[in-house]
Amino acid sequence: MLVGVSSPKMREVIDLVQQVAPSQATVLILGESGTGKEVIANLIHRMSPRGSRPMVKVNCAALPETLIEAELFGYEKGAFTGAVSSREGRFEAADMSTIFLDEVGEIPPEVQVKLLRILQEGKLERLGSNKTITVDTRIIAATNKDLETMVKQGGFREDLYWRLNVISIHLPPLRERKEDIPALVQYFLSRFARKNNKDIKGIETKAMDALLGYEWPGNVRELENVIERCVVLDRDSVxxxxxxxSELVKDETRKVDHVTIKLGTPLEEVEKILMEEALRYTKGDKNLAAKLLGVSTRTLYRKLGKEE
Incomplete structure (x- = not known):
């Protein structure tokens, strides 16, 4: 079950996934860290004819440059110091299945050549061997980098880029699909409540408003972590x-829209404009409006009383 895909941008993503999954086409998933690239890769694989076999996952950023070639393509005994026995690589392990190359932009140039050969011919050679091995592997790659810029700067092969970019799927950041946040919150609440044996009945409106007002630089992964923390530390079941x-609440207090006030506007009129804007933003919550304006609640009530 895929949760949090009611926004127009995510519906477009799911529509595209459903179209490309049955094919053998190489897919490049683009998006910021934490947007769910691996989730989409898993979905494509499960919906494909190869879905009965496990998908092989490789985080290219987590592998040292000196080991990534051996990890992907395998090696023979004695190929390098420490190679005491032969070992198949991830591409061989993914034969007749799918390999997911996460952070593909981290692959060094000398390894990019070998990856290109697999895409073109479906062939590879293990380190320390001249024997050609044929593999039938579908490639799904993902990155949070701008590969086009890397190509222009010489950091990524142009021919490899076009081979990978047969079908590209752009995952929007969470800040651009905030209508998906409530469903994601409820899903994570239920999941972590079960995991931690907690009786969580829900979330207060003000807390949800704070989640909706935050920019989520870490995207869905950050939201997941925040909800898990809330569940673990919660004492009141709500x-x-x-x-x-604290950073979410602080962020909420910074999100007041810009207000344009002409020079020469009387001070009382300025105060009225600012109070109206703060109340509009907080949906009438006078306590939060006072906090946003940097005044006491009593002062806000007093000034509102004057207006009335």
Missing amino acids: IATDDLP
């Missing part, structure tokens, strides 16, 4: 604003 990390 997630409240006080349960949220």
Whole structure:
């Protein structure tokens, strides 16, 4: 089950996934860290004719440059110091299945050549061997980097880029699909409540508003971590604003829209404009409006009383 895909941008992604999954085409998934690239890769694989076999996952950024070639293509005994026996690589392990190359932009140039050969011919050679091995492997790659810029700067092979970019899927950051946040929150609440044997009944409106007002630089992964933290530390069975990390609440207080005030506007009129804007933003919550304006609640009530 895929959760949090009700926004137009995510519906477009799912539509594209359904189109490309049955094919053998290479897919390049683009998006910021934490947007769910591996989730989409898994979905494509499961919906494909290869879905009955396990998908082989490789995080290219987690492998040292000196080991990535051996990890991907395998090696023979004695190929390098420490190679005490032969070993198949990830591409051989993914024969008749799918390999997911996460952070493909981290692959060094000398290894990019070998990857290109697999894409073109379906052939590879293990380190320390001249024997050609044929593999039938579908490649799904992902990156949070701008590969086109890397190509222009010489950091990524242009021919490899076009071979990988047969079908590209762009995952939007969470800040561009905030309508998906409530469903994701409910899913993570249920999941982590079960995991931690907690009786979580829900989340307060103000807390949800804070989640909706935050920019989520870490995207869905950050939201997942925040909800897990809230569930683990919660004492009242309902997630409240006080349960949220301080940076979310601080971010909420910074999100007031810009207000344009002409020079020469009387001070009382300026105060009125600012109060109206703060109340509009907080949906009438006078306590939060006072916090946004940097005044006490009593002061806000007093000034509102004057207006009335």
